[in-house]
Amino acid sequence: MLNLLAAAAFFIAIHLFVSGTRLRDGIIARIGQGPYTGLFVLASFAGLGWLGYGFAQARTESWNAVYWTVGDASRQVQLVLQLVAMLLIVPGLATRNPTSVRQESVLERPDAIQGMLRITRHPFLWGVAIWAFGHLVVNGERASLVLFGSLLLLALFGTASIDAKRKRALGATWDAFAAQTSNIPFAAILAGRQKLSLGEIGWWRILLGVVAWAALAWGHPYMFGVAALP
Structure with missing residues (x-):
């Protein structure tokens, strides 16, 4: 359960609290649009993979009522x-x-x-x-x-x-x-x-x-x- 919850929190955080905020603007000002986009795409795919793994794991656990x-x-x-x-x-x-x-x-x-x-x-x-x-x-x-x-x-x-x-x-x-x-x-x-x-x-x-x-x-x-x- 904790693994799935952590994956969900990570995926939401990078999209709503990084990509959609002034924090994104600050990061781009420091490293540039291209590197930021590349890092964000990698983080998004990693987050999706983590979500999938966490979901598959959680479905077999006893807490999954x-x-x-x-x-x-x-x-x-x-x-x-x-x-x-x-x-x-x-x-x-x-x-x-x-x-x-x-x-x-x-x-x-x-x-x-x-x-x-x-x-x-x-x-x-x-x-x-x-x-x-x-x-x-x-x-x-x-x-x-x-x-x-x-x-x-x-x-x-x-x-x-x-x-x-x-x-x-x-x-x-x-x-x-x-x-x-x-x-x-x-x-x-x-x-x-x-x-x-x-x-x-x-x-x-x-x-x-x-x-x-x-x-x-x-x-x-x-x-x-x-x-x-x-």
Whole structure:
């Protein structure tokens, strides 16, 4: 348990209390953007590996009590949530986005806001949040609460952290972009500041998201030892 908790604390800390704060700015001022990015990527992968190891270890420990079990209906809900998550994650990763690492120059383009950015300026993180929440629906043991709960909180708070970081760095340019988009999915569209355009997203991106969802659902027992399909 302690190993998993420590891994979760480390992973959250490097993202919310280093990457999203003025501490990051100070480190970059000392060592430069390139070395900082390299070190942060290494720390992130190390943190993910630690989380995976800690989770696998914790699931076999006696403290890992089960708070709830699920039936077929919950698994169906989980499948739908995972599809929504992949339709945010995959097209989000394949779209130019000034909230992504070293893509701030996108704001210089006249067509900076299009496709997924009309829905949310943080498609990847909202996809991760939905992915984590879906796993909490069907995994009621303590180890899953720590793993998926920490990733859910990190994804949600990470959107605000990135917004604050970009505002510090880009000032009025960021303010103009943020005023035309929304953090919460579809909020800008519902408010009339944007319109949904599936064609701008790109059908190939949408198809790739569906393929990723189907592959993960089918391959889940082979990759993780647990069936995802009811």
